[in-house]
Each structure stands twice: as structure tokens, then as C-alpha cells.
Amino acid sequence: MSENPVPVLIKNDPWLVDQTDAVRFRIDNYETHLEDLKSQYSNLYDYADSHLNLGIHYLPDQETWIVREWAPEAKSISLVGDFNEWDGEDSPLEKGEHGIWEARLEADCLKHEDKVKLRIHGADNSVRDRIPSVIRRAVQDPHTHDYAGQVWSHSETYPWQHDFDPSSITTPLIYEAHTGIAGEDPRLHTYLEFAENIIPYIASLGYNTIQLMAVQEHPYYGSFGYHVSNFFAPSSRFGTPEDLKHLVDTAHSHGIAVIMDIVHSHAVKNLAEGLNEFDGTDHQYFHGGGKGDHPQWDSKCFDYGKPEVRKFLLSNVRYWLEEFRFDGFRFDGITSMLYDHHGNIAFNHYDKYFKDGVDNDAILYLQLATTLAKQIRPGAIIVAEDMSGMPGLCRPIEEGGIGFTHRLAMGLPDYWIKLLKHKQDEDWNTDEIWGTLTNRRHGEPNISYTESHDQALVGDKTLAFWLMDQDMYWHMAKNDESLVIDRGIALHKIIRLLTFALGGEAYLTFMGNEFGHPEWLDFPREGNGWSYHYCRRQWSLIENKELKYEYLAEFDRQMITLGKRSDLLNSPQAHQLWSHNGDKIIAFERRHLITVVNIHPTQSFTDYHIPVKEAGSYKIILDSDAPETGGHNRIDASVDYQTKETEHGPALSLYIPSRTAFILERVD
The missing domain is CATH 1.20.5 (Single alpha-helices involved in coiled-coils or other helix-helix interfaces)
Incomplete structure (x- = not known):
């Protein structure tokens, strides 16, 4: 103490x-x-060993299967499955200490890929077949669509090929991806296809981290992986556990870290697949009564004050880091965890971060989880999805923090969408843009991004679609001159560069947004006839040399490559050199690079003076107006710019075309 x-x-x-x-x-x-x-x-x-003690395990030295389950208020439990023709009288479990039930079976009783469940006579006198809580694989019957646990004994033999040190990633440049939609065909895509086709593409863009969505098993595909049923089971719809390990191993071979979306903020309500009312009560894993329900998400809320629940979730952290060698996590829905009100208030006073409605049990759990992750995987990237802005979230625990390494700058995508929806181009305010992109807590690294994955879903719009809308369907050919597309491509690049260079200490894009994917995501559902038509990514658009999508992808590649080479984001916040709202020009310095942006829709400037800290000769190293990125080639990148002495110090005299952004580097 x-x-x-x-x-x-x-x-x-x-x-x-x-x-x-x-x-x-x-x-x-x-x-x-x-x-x-x-x-x-x-x-x-x-302490975090639930996955080693609970579940179904083969003990080779004893030639015995052992089955254990925590269900403190259940009246009886038996193991049913293919091995005993689903006979509930054949393989009963006996209740021991601390609510742990146990059975031992001979070696030939179970075999690899057998489907199994637990038949639980609950405290409420219900009798339900349930999937074991720490099952490592759950599969869906293609005909009945019912899920069952599956005995899986191959994982321990996976031949890992590549060691990887996540501490080598000093600045996460994150490519957020979803395995199932990562191909062009209207179907489910697999871990193996992702490893073969998508990881080399991500590497070519320069990203050094993959954030993988929808890893934990979830019964409804359209939940985007956020209504988890089986916390220790990688989603079987994309392949086997070994296939997922191959994906991670392949990324490591390219020098790319892999973090996963881990969902500990809530759980699916489903009785058949998940943990809800597992032992016949509503308070085994979750808060009892109304507190256990999340009304906005139609899901269940964990009781982080219960030691067994903390142990279960901490074991889950250990499991994914050790078994699959993930390099960290993006913890989903942190705001909902931190507060009893789930964040549904205005955070206009510091009391609301520390006293009013704060769930101290959740804070304790998160402190333990971040500590454990760093112990297991030194250098682990641990990201908090928090929209409340709680101070200390990304500071060490001994300082009073919670231990995350990064937080998502969730206000930035909202800002850009609001700007595009409500203001004309000529009304954009350079001081407002600067203030929004640089307003973050000192010492708590932020991950900046221009748009979230939610904006790619039906009912919303991506940044590209806000900018160009239906014109993207008809006017993206390189020989098609369109003012709408011209504006959209220019602003798409400018917004990304401003966000990248100003908005944080790390950066993220969602799969396909880097090249302005024109269509939303619409998961198979009853309303669209269970169609996969929009549940995919059209990579052929950037492969087609007659279309302009490759311009946006090329600019993204140049921006990410420059950021990585210069270690741009692993530096203090940018220093403003110039902001003139009338001219719509912003200039700033970060990591000795000078970024100049003209957001004026029509006005270009010649001999425009930008003050700089250091005199010398400068060269343009990134230009949004370059022809290979869809620009108008109005700037001569071969020219060296020599500073001039003014009464206020050294300055660069520049030609700054309208709707253009470029970066200069001192070369002498």
C-alpha cells in the first residue's frame, strides 16, 4: 500500500x-x-489459468479426458455429444469445491472433432444444452444452424516459424481488417486467404500492425464480431485455429504485428450459444437484474467485481497472447465498462471521470488485464476504445493510470463527417481544424483516424462517399473529367494527411478506405435476402489501371512510408508555423518536417511566405498534387527551396496551389 x-x-x-x-x-x-x-x-x-483448468482437456500421462465447468448454482451437469449419442445419463459431472463440476472419461471416449455440449439442470429448473464456457472451438451445423462445442486437439502441434517482438513497433500504423469480408467474391473468406492475399498488400502499403476484427466466436455474422458467445474460440466460419495461427505467423514474417479486437465489455444474450443464465441464474457471469442488461447493445454486462469473472476474463487475455501469439489487443467498448451509465452522459466535469457513476470494479479489471498483457508480451500494443476521454487511461498504473498504451481518437472521425455534412468548403476554419486535431492529453498516446469501420456499414457513409457520393459509380475513370471527383480525391488526401500528421502518435485505417472503397458494407441479413453482395472488398478497383482508385492507394502508401521512414508520429505534437483562415492555409513542423496545406477551393498562392525554425534548403518529399496520386502536377518536386531571411526570421517562399498539401524536408 x-x-x-x-x-x-x-x-x-x-x-x-x-x-x-x-x-x-x-x-x-x-x-x-x-x-x-x-x-x-x-x-x-x-492466477489467469481458467483455460487450463476448465473445459475439456486430454491428460496423456493418465490417458484420461478431464471435463471441468464452473456453474455454482446448477443442480446437475452431464456431458453429451457425438461420443454418447447425446445421452444425458451417460457422462455426469460431479460437483466439487467452489462451484466446479468435474468428470473423467477414458481416452477412447472422445476424439478430435467430436461435437459436445453440457446438459445443465439449472437453478431455475431449466434443462438446457450449453456450450462449455472455455471451449476452444464452436461450430455451426450447416442445416440446423445450431452451434455446438467441438473437441479440438491439433492446436498444440502448430509449427510456428517466425518469432516477433512487438516492442519493435514504436509507432503503430494500423490496418484494421475483417477476415470474412477481405475478398472480392460474395462469400465468406478465410484466415488462409487473408494470409496469402491481404497481408502482402498491407505490407506493400507500409502498415506495420494489423488490427483483426471478429476473432472471438459470434453467432450473428452481422454483429461485426461484437456479440461474442464463445470467448476462447476463434470464429470457425473463417477456418480452423491452426489457420488463424498461420495468419499471425505470416504477418510476423512480414514484420507486421497483429492485435485483435477483444470484447470484454459485454456478451451476447443468446442462451443457446453464450454464457447468459449458464447455471440457471442471471448473475453467474453478469450483474443480476436490470444492471446486467445493456439496453443500447441488446447484450449482457459482466460483473467485474466477482473474482471468478475477473479470473475468466484475465485467462482469456493470457490465452490469446500465448496460444495465438497476438501482439496485443484493441479493447472494445471501454467507455461502457468504465461507467455504470455506459457513457451516456456529457463529460463536462472531472468528477464524472473519477466519482460519479464510475465502475471501480471495471477499472481494477482493466488494470490487471493491461498488467498481465505486458508481462506475457513485453511491448504489447494495448488500445482502449474510449469516447469519454478519461484522464490516465494510457498512463502507468503506479501513476494513477489504467495501463493502456494507446487510445483511439474517436472524436476525429466525427469531426470530419460533421464538417462535410454541415459546412461548405469555403467555410472550413483552419484554426478550428488545428484545434480539433491537436486537442489531446499530453503523455497519453492517441491513434488518429479519419473514419471508423462503422461508417463503412449500411446506413452511414465513408469519407469517400461523403465527398463524391454516387459520382463514384460513373466518373472514376481516368479519362473522365469530373469536378466532383476532382474535389473528392483532393480533399480525401488532404484530410488524411492532416489527420495523420497532426492527430496522434499512431494511425489507423479501415480495410479499403485507403483507396476510397465506393460501396458500404451490408452483412447478410433477412432484409437483404441474406446476400453477400455488399459484404466484401473490391480489390479489383485499385488493380484496374483505368480507374482513379489507385491514386488514393498510392498517396496512402507514400504517406505511410514517409511517416515510417521519418518516425513522424513518434515525436512531440506538431508546432504551428502558420494559420490563416482567410487564405485557408495551415503550416506546421513535426519531427523537422514542414507540412503546408491549402484547403482553399479555388485560390492558389505564389511567393507565399511560411516561417520556419531552421534556415536552409528544403525539398518536397510528399505532394498530394503529384500526378501519380491523382493531382494536377502544379508543383515542381525537383526544385530546392532556399529560406529567406525576414524580420521575423527564416521563411520559405512557396507556390501553394488550391486544395493541395505537401511536406518539405531540409536537405542541407
Whole structure:
């Protein structure tokens, strides 16, 4: 226990002084629980072992299968499946200490790929066939569409080929992807196809991290993977566990880290597939009563104050890092976890981050989870999807933080969409853009992005579609002159470069958005006749040399490559050199690179003076107006620009065309 020093989080931000006791409580609560764990187990790592004890395991030294399940209020449990023709009397489990049920079966009782369930007589007198809670594979019957657990014994033999150190990724440049939609055919695509076709493309763009969506098994494909039923099972609709390991191994061979969306913020309500009312009560894994329901998401809310639930979820963290060698996580729905009200308020006072409606049990769980992940995978990338802006989320726990390495800058996509929806181009304000893109907490790394995956779904619009709309269907040929497309391509590049260079310490794009994918995603559902027509990515659009999509992909590649080469984002925030709202020009310096942006729709400027810190000769190293990226080639990139001395210091005299952005580097 600490001796009541002022937490570092408070020292670094005097505005938080009134929250000193709350921050100190977070530190002390974590330390107290960690010491308690160590008194029962040797360490946090050994505590997180549910996946090794619960479930179905073969013990070769005993030539025995052991089946264990935690269901404290169940009245009886038996194992049913292919092996005993689903006979509920054949293989009963016996209840032992701490609500753990157990059965032992002879070696020849179960075999690889046998389908199994637990027949549970619940506390409410219900009798239901349930999938074991830590099952490592769940499969759907193609005819009945019912899910069942499946005995899987091949995973331990996967021949890993490539070691990878996630600490080598100093600046995550993240390509967010979904396996099932990662191909052009109107069907489900697989882990193996992703490894063969998509990873080399991601590498060619320069991204160094893949964020993989929809990994944990989920019964409804259209949930985008966020209504999880089986937390330890990689989704079988994309292939086997070994196929997923091959995907990760392949990415590592390209020097690319792989993080997964991990969903610990809620769980699917389904009784047949998930954990809801598992032992016949509503409070085994989740809060009982109304607190256990998430009304906006139609799902169940975990009770993070229950030790068994924390152990289950922490074991899940350990499992994915060790079994599949993921390099970290993007924790989904953190805002919903942090607050009893799930974030459905205005965060207009610091009390709302530390005192009012805060779920301290969830904070403790997240502190333990980030600690465990870093112990298992030093250098792990651990991202928080939080829209509340809780201070300290990405600071060390000993300082009063929660331990994440990055947070998503969720306000940036909303800002760009609002700007495109509500303001004419000539009304864009350079000071407002600067303020929005640079407004973040010092010392808490942000991941900037221009649009979220939600904007790619039916009912919303991607940035490209907001800019160009239906004209994308008819006027994207290179020989087709269109003012709408010309504007859209120019602003698509400018918005991305501004967001990339100003908005954070890491960067993310969603699959296909880098080249302005023209159509939304619409998952198979009753309303579209269960069609896969829009549930795919049309890579042929950038492969077609007659279309302009390759321009956007090429600019994205140049931008990412430059950012990686210069380590642009692994540096302090940018320093503004110039902002003139009348001229619509912004200029700034970051990592000794000078970025100049003219968002004026029509006005170009000659001999425009931009003040710089260092005198010398400068050269353009990235130009949104370059012809290979769909520009008008109005700037001569071969010219060296020599600074001039002015009364205010050195300055560059530049030609700055309308709707253009470029970056200069000092060359002497």
C-alpha cells in the first residue's frame, strides 16, 4: 500500500487535484488486490489459468479426458455429444469445491472433432444444452444452424516459424481488417486467404500492425464480431485455429504485428450459444437484474467485481497472447465498462471521470488485464476504445493510470463527417481544424483516424462517399473529367494527411478506405435476402489501371512510408508555423518536417511566405498534387527551396496551389 503520496497523474495535471483521493484509491485498490492474488497464487500470470483448468482437456500421462465447468448454482451437469449419442445419463459431472463440476472419461471416449455440449439442470429448473464456457472451438451445423462445442486437439502441434517482438513497433500504423469480408467474391473468406492475399498488400502499403476484427466466436455474422458467445474460440466460419495461427505467423514474417479486437465489455444474450443464465441464474457471469442488461447493445454486462469473472476474463487475455501469439489487443467498448451509465452522459466535469457513476470494479479489471498483457508480451500494443476521454487511461498504473498504451481518437472521425455534412468548403476554419486535431492529453498516446469501420456499414457513409457520393459509380475513370471527383480525391488526401500528421502518435485505417472503397458494407441479413453482395472488398478497383482508385492507394502508401521512414508520429505534437483562415492555409513542423496545406477551393498562392525554425534548403518529399496520386502536377518536386531571411526570421517562399498539401524536408 502506498503512503498517500500525491499520485504522478495529479502532479502532471493540477486540474485533477480535486480527484486526488479517487486516483489514490485506484492505485491502492490495484495493489491490494494484486497482493491478495499473490497470497493465493504465486503471481498474476498463474492466477489467469481458467483455460487450463476448465473445459475439456486430454491428460496423456493418465490417458484420461478431464471435463471441468464452473456453474455454482446448477443442480446437475452431464456431458453429451457425438461420443454418447447425446445421452444425458451417460457422462455426469460431479460437483466439487467452489462451484466446479468435474468428470473423467477414458481416452477412447472422445476424439478430435467430436461435437459436445453440457446438459445443465439449472437453478431455475431449466434443462438446457450449453456450450462449455472455455471451449476452444464452436461450430455451426450447416442445416440446423445450431452451434455446438467441438473437441479440438491439433492446436498444440502448430509449427510456428517466425518469432516477433512487438516492442519493435514504436509507432503503430494500423490496418484494421475483417477476415470474412477481405475478398472480392460474395462469400465468406478465410484466415488462409487473408494470409496469402491481404497481408502482402498491407505490407506493400507500409502498415506495420494489423488490427483483426471478429476473432472471438459470434453467432450473428452481422454483429461485426461484437456479440461474442464463445470467448476462447476463434470464429470457425473463417477456418480452423491452426489457420488463424498461420495468419499471425505470416504477418510476423512480414514484420507486421497483429492485435485483435477483444470484447470484454459485454456478451451476447443468446442462451443457446453464450454464457447468459449458464447455471440457471442471471448473475453467474453478469450483474443480476436490470444492471446486467445493456439496453443500447441488446447484450449482457459482466460483473467485474466477482473474482471468478475477473479470473475468466484475465485467462482469456493470457490465452490469446500465448496460444495465438497476438501482439496485443484493441479493447472494445471501454467507455461502457468504465461507467455504470455506459457513457451516456456529457463529460463536462472531472468528477464524472473519477466519482460519479464510475465502475471501480471495471477499472481494477482493466488494470490487471493491461498488467498481465505486458508481462506475457513485453511491448504489447494495448488500445482502449474510449469516447469519454478519461484522464490516465494510457498512463502507468503506479501513476494513477489504467495501463493502456494507446487510445483511439474517436472524436476525429466525427469531426470530419460533421464538417462535410454541415459546412461548405469555403467555410472550413483552419484554426478550428488545428484545434480539433491537436486537442489531446499530453503523455497519453492517441491513434488518429479519419473514419471508423462503422461508417463503412449500411446506413452511414465513408469519407469517400461523403465527398463524391454516387459520382463514384460513373466518373472514376481516368479519362473522365469530373469536378466532383476532382474535389473528392483532393480533399480525401488532404484530410488524411492532416489527420495523420497532426492527430496522434499512431494511425489507423479501415480495410479499403485507403483507396476510397465506393460501396458500404451490408452483412447478410433477412432484409437483404441474406446476400453477400455488399459484404466484401473490391480489390479489383485499385488493380484496374483505368480507374482513379489507385491514386488514393498510392498517396496512402507514400504517406505511410514517409511517416515510417521519418518516425513522424513518434515525436512531440506538431508546432504551428502558420494559420490563416482567410487564405485557408495551415503550416506546421513535426519531427523537422514542414507540412503546408491549402484547403482553399479555388485560390492558389505564389511567393507565399511560411516561417520556419531552421534556415536552409528544403525539398518536397510528399505532394498530394503529384500526378501519380491523382493531382494536377502544379508543383515542381525537383526544385530546392532556399529560406529567406525576414524580420521575423527564416521563411520559405512557396507556390501553394488550391486544395493541395505537401511536406518539405531540409536537405542541407
